Amino acid sequence: QVQLVESGGGLVQAGGSLRLSCATSGRTSSSYTIGWFRQAPGKARDFVAASKWNGDSTLHADAVKGRFTISRDNAKNTVYLQMNSLKPEDTAVYYCAAQSRSSIFLGVQRTYDIWGQGTQVTVSS
Numbered sequence: 001q002v003q004l005v006e007s008g009g010g011l012v013q014a015g016g017s018l019r020l021s022c023a024t025s026g027r028t029s030s031s032y033t034i035g036w037f038r039q040a041p042g043k044a045r046d047f048v049a050a051s052k053w054n055g056d057s058t059l060h061a062d063a064v065k066g067r068f069t070i071s072r073d074n075a076k077n078t079v080y081l082q083m084n085s086l087k088p089e090d091t092a093v094y095y096c097a098a099q100s101r102s103s104i105f106l107g108v109q110r111t112y113d114i115w116g117q118g119t120q121v122t123v124s125s
Contacts, residue, residue, distance in 0.1 A: 002026035002114050004034075004096050009119030012086055018121060020081040022096030030074035033099040035112055036081045038092035038121075048094070049081060050106035059106040064090075086123045093118040 008020040022034060035050035049060045049070035058070050067086075072079040079096060097112035105111050 002028070002032055002098050002100070004098060004114060004116035006094065006096050006116045006119040009094060009121045011122045011124065014086060014088055014123055014125050016086050016123070017082070017084045018086065020083065020094055020096075020119060020121070022079040022081075022116060024077045024079065024098070030077055032114075033102055033106060034070075034072065034079040035097050035099075035106065036070060036079075036094060037097060037109060037112075038090075038094045039118075040089075040092040043092075045095070045109065047107040047109060051079060052102075052106070057106070061107070083121070086121075088123045088125045091121060091123050093120050095119075 003025045005023045031053045033052050036048040037045050039045040051058045051070045051072050055072045067084050069082045095118045096116045098114040100113050103111040
């Protein structure tokens with residue numbers, strides 16, 4: 001069973017940058033599609049970005065396109081979310097998740113069945 005641990009969250013001013021990491025463990029963790037989701041207070045959890053196992057196929061939500069970039073280093077069993085030009089509305093708990101059964105639907109939350117504990121990102125205005 002793959003396990004996921006997020007890190008890299010924190011407090012940053014608007015316009016700043018953060019890089020989140022999702023460390024995966026498990027014998028075949030590098031073969032999993034990994035996605036990032038976020039949940040702001042009082043709101044539903046939303047898709048942010050996803051990467052198939054080889055990193056050649058990625059998807060970014062419209063709200064973050066051009067500002068956030070997902071990447072992965074399978075040698076390090078880690079998936080990253082580089083977040084630039086952060087806005088106060090990006091404030092949320094960010095989760096990484098994995099698909100134990102590969103799906104073509106990278107942005108669909110219910111296709112992800114393994115979740116990390118989340119990391120808080122707060123963007124001040």
